[in-house]
Each structure stands twice: as C-alpha cells, then as structure tokens.
Amino acid sequence: MSTLSTRPTPHHPGTDRVLRRRRIRRTWGQPWLYIPLAGALLLMIAPFLWMLSGSFKPEADIRRVPPVLIPTAPTTANYGELFSRLDFTSMFANSVTVALAVTAGNLLFCSMLGYALAKLEFRGQRAVFLLVMGTLMIPGLVTFVPLYVLVSNMQLSGSLFGLILPFLAGPFGVFLMRQFISTLPDELIDAARVDGCRELAIYWKIILPLTKPALATLGIITFLGSWNNFLWPLVVAQNESQYTLPVGLALASSGQSFTRFGILLAGAVVVLLPVMVVFLVFQRQFVAGIATTGLK
Amino acid sequence: MSTKTLPGRGDTNQQSTAGPERRAERRRLPLRGLARGRQARAAWILAAPFLALFATFMLLPLVWSLLMSLTDTSSSDLRTPLNVSFIGLDNYVRLFQDEQFFTALRNTAVFVLVALPLTLAAGLAAAVALDRGIRRFRAVFRVGFYLPVITSIVAVAVVWKTLLEPRAGLVNLVLGWFGIDGPAWLADTRFALPVMIVMAVWRNLGTVMIIMLAGLQSVPQSLMEAAELDGAGAWQRFWRVTFPLLRPALLLTAVTTGIGYLQFFDEPFVMTDGGPLDSTLSATLYAYKQFGNGNYEMASAASYVIFVLIVALTVLQFRVLRDKD
Structure with missing residues (x-):
C-alpha cells in the first residue's frame, strides 16, 4: 500500500463502496486469487489423498471401474500384508539406520572440516577447500560404477555399511558449515585460546553448540536425501535383508507377481508419512533452512 | 589475507617499530610460533x-x-578391476553409434528443456501469488505447494502409476466427468514422457516457490513505491524492478533443478522401465541398463557424457541468467 492511495478522498456517493473494497483488499489481498490457488492446492495434494484412500481400499474397490474415491469398506488388510509378506519392518529399520548414520556422519565430519577451513590456519587450506568445493556439483551418477566395484571388493555390499560409508561425508555439508562458521566472531576463539582452551576443545565446546541452526538445516537435508535415495541402494543391496524402503517398494511395483495396488499404495504411505509428519510439525524451521541455503 | 579483529585491540601490545605487514600478522595471531603449529595440527x-x-x-x-x-x-x-586393457575412446565411439543412446539423450533433452522452464515459471507464479496477491492462509498454500518436494520419487511414482491407470485411475475418472475418454497414459508413446514432465513440475515447483518467496521478501518496499510514483504499472514494476532482483536466486534454483532433471531416473524406472518403445528411456536409465548388463565401461562412458552435459547446462544458465552489467 503506498502512502498515495491512503490520502483522504473527498466525500461523494461512491466513497463507501471504495472504502469497503479497500478494507477487503487490506485483509485478504486479491480475493479472486483464492479460487485458482485453491484449485492448484487441490491438484497438488490430490495424489496424496488418492494414496491414503487407496491404501485402505479392499481388493474389490481397487478393481472397480469407474474407481470409487472413498473406500466402501475401509480395511487395514493392505498394511497387514505389507508387513507380513514384503517384510517392510526390516526395510523400515534399514532406512532409519542408514539415514541416521549418514546424517550423524555428515554433521560431525562436515562441521569438523568446516571449522578448520573457516577459522584455523594451516598449509594446504586453500587447496583442500578448492578440491572439496570442486566436487559440489558432481552428480552421484559419475562415480557409481567404480564405487560399486570398490564397495564390492571391500566386502561391504553384503551389509548396510555399503549403503552408509560412501555417503558419510559430502561436500555440501562442508560448504554449508564453513559458510555458517565464518560468520561467528573470531574473538570468541581467541578468548578461549587465551584462557588455555585446547584447539580441539574449542571446536567441541564452543563452535559446535553455536552452529545448531546450521546443523539442523544440514541434518534435515541429509536425512531426507538418504531416506529418499534410490539408485545406490538399488545397485548395492544384494538381498532383501539390505533393502531400504524405496528399493523394496520399487521392486515390488515392477515385479510381475505383485501388482496389487492397495498394497503398493500402503507401501507409499509408509515411505511418505514419517517424512510428511516431520515436515508438517517443523515446517517453519524447515522452510527457513531451505530458503537460506538456496538448495534442496 | 584479511584480518578480522576488534579495532584498536592490536595497538596495545604492538611494538612501534613493526611495519604494517608485521603488524597485521601480529594481530591475527596473538600467540605465534608454537600456537600456529598447534593450530595447524588441530586443523x-x-x-x-x-x-x-x-x-x-x-x-x-x-x-x-x-x-x-x-x-x-x-x-x-x-x-580384478586392474586387469583390463586400455582401448582409448572406443567406448565413446560405440556409445555415439548406438541409436538407443541418442534416443535416451533426446528424451532427456526434451525432459529438461520443457520441465525446467515450466517448473521455474510455476514456482515463480506461486511465489508472486502468495507474496503479493493474498494475505490470509498463506502458510496453508505454502505448505501444500511444498509438500511434494520432500517426498520420495519412488513412492510418488508408484502413486502416480495408479492415478494414471487407464480404467481404475483417478485421472481418467475426472476426465470422464467432462466427457473426455482418457488414454492409457503410460502405455502410449505420445503421453508417457509428457506425464513424467508434469510429475516433475508438480514435485519441484515448491523448491522454486520457497526460494523465490525469500527473494521477494527482500525486495525493498521503497523501491516499489518509487517505481509506482514514477508511474510504473504492476506489470512493469514486476518485470523491471522485482524480476532483476530475483535473478541471482532464480539462477541458483535453475542450476540445481537442471542438474537434477538431467539425471532423471526414478520415475521411468518405476513407472515404465523406459518404455513404451524407449519413449521414456532417460540417459541415466540407459547408463544403469548398461551397468545391469555388465557393460561397466559403457556405463562409465555414458555417465561422463551426462556429466559434460551437466557442466554445459550450468555454464549456459550462468550466461543467460547472469546479471547484465
């Protein structure tokens, strides 16, 4: 609203209508915009509603033509079969284990190197920085074949370590942590040194507690990336005991024997729901973190 | 080297004979020699x-x-990965003689060239509508539009596959209400790739929206008022004032989204396995299939070609969207 448009206007018959319209605009903005926006919102969440409804449909509803939007006799049979026949319990546990380990590794190792690059002086600092940043944009695709050869020769492809180790420390985390730690005041570190604090203790006791916002952002991004990761676990996991949720779900959906939609949709709910709940609870911090890093 | 210390602090313990360079050195490292070695070791x-x-x-x-x-x-x-023979550029030659690889490259190009501008435009439109257009329920729309971004592509692809079922799916049901007889989307060479483009826009426009919203909020109000006083209409204000200020953020999202799109893999893997008739075979899926067939050298060569394309697209975007000065 500019100051110009709020200038008092001379009274004439149309004034009341103009004032009312202005009041509506102040509280609602452009009222007509809500119609296309609501339509777009419905389109955006329709797949999720369909998924949720479908996961509770009995087999008879799933096959019905034309389809029904709401299950006639809601059932949890799909979820039951998912966990008994497809062993989604162990896949869920694998996904959680891998994502937690990868996240912990990135938080620790990236903040360590990020601090060294931001605040300590050592020979080769610039070379290390350029080397790590140079790989920031390199897609995982380029390294996956030799990585597979490497990991299978290290005898890691038969265990979850093969899913964890290659992702334990990535350049993005270093970038993020270094940027954030650079903004912390040097005086803090100098003061700690004068007080006789050892170098590694400065990192652990002073820097790390101060980087919580950046750690939270990195944690969210890393956890999500790992949870949704597909190509690498697909290549490395040798048998069902190492499948993560996306791998199990994808193989179940492409297999010839298994095309029962109700179970697949229930599987999609199990993959998506934990992440969605976390997102809805923490959406404010989440969105702020994404916006500041400018990256997914 | 920049020195960051409190102003004036260094002067108190400085010898007056020290030159400017020495002085700078002093200030940065109050404890020298031993301390520096300790610091390097810790680093x-x-x-x-x-x-x-x-x-x-x-x-x-x-x-x-x-x-x-x-x-x-x-x-x-x-x-025995070291026991192999060097054959020069043969793999690349073979790659570029393979019709299927060209099909994969063409599909990837279509996917990126259509989906990327659409995603940017949709995200920007959503951001502007939420920032300038409405005042209530902003958070609801923001969360709803962003929700698909955090989802697993595999899970989403499974859901879309059922949505697009020719007879039992939601899409053709809704089209039927308007008297349209929807096709078998994923089994039709004309529709399979466009469907994946729509899905990519749906899943990624939230990222663009969030970053553009942050950008829009940083546009100074005084600038907009000045433009308004100078007689610029809403349209002109957007393209002449707001848009140039959004350019850096838009560039960043264009690059990251573009890199992701060039590697699209999960969608065709789950929904069509590259079919029908290779119409959704992406370059990454091609590399994966080569790998699956045991042709590690071809898979590596194909990945390097994709990598070069990613670098090229990034450079191109920096050229096109760079600030004009």
Whole structure:
C-alpha cells in the first residue's frame, strides 16, 4: 500500500463502496486469487489423498471401474500384508539406520572440516577447500560404477555399511558449515585460546553448540536425501535383508507377481508419512533452512 | 589475507617499530610460533576423517570412472578391476553409434528443456501469488505447494502409476466427468514422457516457490513505491524492478533443478522401465541398463557424457541468467 492511495478522498456517493473494497483488499489481498490457488492446492495434494484412500481400499474397490474415491469398506488388510509378506519392518529399520548414520556422519565430519577451513590456519587450506568445493556439483551418477566395484571388493555390499560409508561425508555439508562458521566472531576463539582452551576443545565446546541452526538445516537435508535415495541402494543391496524402503517398494511395483495396488499404495504411505509428519510439525524451521541455503 | 579483529585491540601490545605487514600478522595471531603449529595440527586432525572418506569414495571413483570409460572393464572384471586393457575412446565411439543412446539423450533433452522452464515459471507464479496477491492462509498454500518436494520419487511414482491407470485411475475418472475418454497414459508413446514432465513440475515447483518467496521478501518496499510514483504499472514494476532482483536466486534454483532433471531416473524406472518403445528411456536409465548388463565401461562412458552435459547446462544458465552489467 503506498502512502498515495491512503490520502483522504473527498466525500461523494461512491466513497463507501471504495472504502469497503479497500478494507477487503487490506485483509485478504486479491480475493479472486483464492479460487485458482485453491484449485492448484487441490491438484497438488490430490495424489496424496488418492494414496491414503487407496491404501485402505479392499481388493474389490481397487478393481472397480469407474474407481470409487472413498473406500466402501475401509480395511487395514493392505498394511497387514505389507508387513507380513514384503517384510517392510526390516526395510523400515534399514532406512532409519542408514539415514541416521549418514546424517550423524555428515554433521560431525562436515562441521569438523568446516571449522578448520573457516577459522584455523594451516598449509594446504586453500587447496583442500578448492578440491572439496570442486566436487559440489558432481552428480552421484559419475562415480557409481567404480564405487560399486570398490564397495564390492571391500566386502561391504553384503551389509548396510555399503549403503552408509560412501555417503558419510559430502561436500555440501562442508560448504554449508564453513559458510555458517565464518560468520561467528573470531574473538570468541581467541578468548578461549587465551584462557588455555585446547584447539580441539574449542571446536567441541564452543563452535559446535553455536552452529545448531546450521546443523539442523544440514541434518534435515541429509536425512531426507538418504531416506529418499534410490539408485545406490538399488545397485548395492544384494538381498532383501539390505533393502531400504524405496528399493523394496520399487521392486515390488515392477515385479510381475505383485501388482496389487492397495498394497503398493500402503507401501507409499509408509515411505511418505514419517517424512510428511516431520515436515508438517517443523515446517517453519524447515522452510527457513531451505530458503537460506538456496538448495534442496 | 584479511584480518578480522576488534579495532584498536592490536595497538596495545604492538611494538612501534613493526611495519604494517608485521603488524597485521601480529594481530591475527596473538600467540605465534608454537600456537600456529598447534593450530595447524588441530586443523589436520579435524580434516582427516572427512578427507579420508572423501578421497576413498569421491576422488578415487571419479578418476577411476574416467579411466574405466577408456578400458574394456566388464562385470567379469569385478574382482580384478586392474586387469583390463586400455582401448582409448572406443567406448565413446560405440556409445555415439548406438541409436538407443541418442534416443535416451533426446528424451532427456526434451525432459529438461520443457520441465525446467515450466517448473521455474510455476514456482515463480506461486511465489508472486502468495507474496503479493493474498494475505490470509498463506502458510496453508505454502505448505501444500511444498509438500511434494520432500517426498520420495519412488513412492510418488508408484502413486502416480495408479492415478494414471487407464480404467481404475483417478485421472481418467475426472476426465470422464467432462466427457473426455482418457488414454492409457503410460502405455502410449505420445503421453508417457509428457506425464513424467508434469510429475516433475508438480514435485519441484515448491523448491522454486520457497526460494523465490525469500527473494521477494527482500525486495525493498521503497523501491516499489518509487517505481509506482514514477508511474510504473504492476506489470512493469514486476518485470523491471522485482524480476532483476530475483535473478541471482532464480539462477541458483535453475542450476540445481537442471542438474537434477538431467539425471532423471526414478520415475521411468518405476513407472515404465523406459518404455513404451524407449519413449521414456532417460540417459541415466540407459547408463544403469548398461551397468545391469555388465557393460561397466559403457556405463562409465555414458555417465561422463551426462556429466559434460551437466557442466554445459550450468555454464549456459550462468550466461543467460547472469546479471547484465
């Protein structure tokens, strides 16, 4: 609203209508915009509603033509079969284990190197920085074949370590942590040194507690990336005991024997729901973190 | 080297004979010699775990994959990866003689060239509508539009596959209400790829929206008022004032989204396996299939070609969207 448009206007018959319209605009903005926006919102969440409804449909509803939007006799049979026949319990546990380990590794190792690059002086600092940043944009695709050869020769492809180790420390985390730690005041570190604090203790006791916002952002991004990761676990996991949720779900959906939609949709709910709940609870911090890093 | 200290602090413990350079040195390191050595040691200790992992799982495979693309490595060499012969650029020659690889490249190009501008436009439109257009329920729309971004592509692809079922799916049901007889989307060479483009826009416009919203909020109100006083209409204000200020953020999202799109894989893998008739075969899926068939050298060569394309697209975007000065 500019100051110009709020200038008092001379009274004439149309004034009341103009004032009312202005009041509506102040509280609602452009009222007509809500119609296309609501339509777009419905389109955006329709797949999720369909998924949720479908996961509770009995087999008879799933096959019905034309389809029904709401299950006639809601059932949890799909979820039951998912966990008994497809062993989604162990896949869920694998996904959680891998994502937690990868996240912990990135938080620790990236903040360590990020601090060294931001605040300590050592020979080769610039070379290390350029080397790590140079790989920031390199897609995982380029390294996956030799990585597979490497990991299978290290005898890691038969265990979850093969899913964890290659992702334990990535350049993005270093970038993020270094940027954030650079903004912390040097005086803090100098003061700690004068007080006789050892170098590694400065990192652990002073820097790390101060980087919580950046750690939270990195944690969210890393956890999500790992949870949704597909190509690498697909290549490395040798048998069902190492499948993560996306791998199990994808193989179940492409297999010839298994095309029962109700179970697949229930599987999609199990993959998506934990992440969605976390997102809805923490959406404010989440969105702020994404916006500041400018990256997914 | 920049020095960051409190102003005036260094002066108190400085000898007057010290030159400006020495003085700067002094200020940065109040305790010299021993302290510096200790600092360097601490730095390497802190850097060591990352660098060890990084060297093993990033640098080594990166170089190796380039070398592998110049050899005849196949799955039979899995246990003896060093026992292979060097065959120069043969793999690349074979790659570019393969019709299927060109099909994959063409599909990837169509996917990126259509989906990327659509995603940017949709995200920007959503951001402007939420920032300038409405005042209530902003958070509801923001969360709803962003929700698909955090989802697993595999799970989403499974859901879309059922949505698009010709007879039992939601899409054709809704089209039926308007008297339209929807096709078998994923089994039709004309529709399979466009469907995946729509899905990509749906899943990624939230990222663009969030970053553009942050950008829009940083546009100074005074600038907009000045433009309004100068008689600029809403349209002009957007394109002449707001848009140039959004350009850097838009560039960043264009690059990251573009890199993701060039590697699209999960959608065709789950929904069509590259079919029908290779109409959704992406370059990454091609590389994966080569790998699956044991042709490690071809898979490496194909990945390097995609990598070069990613670098090219990034450079191109910096050229096009760079600030004009």
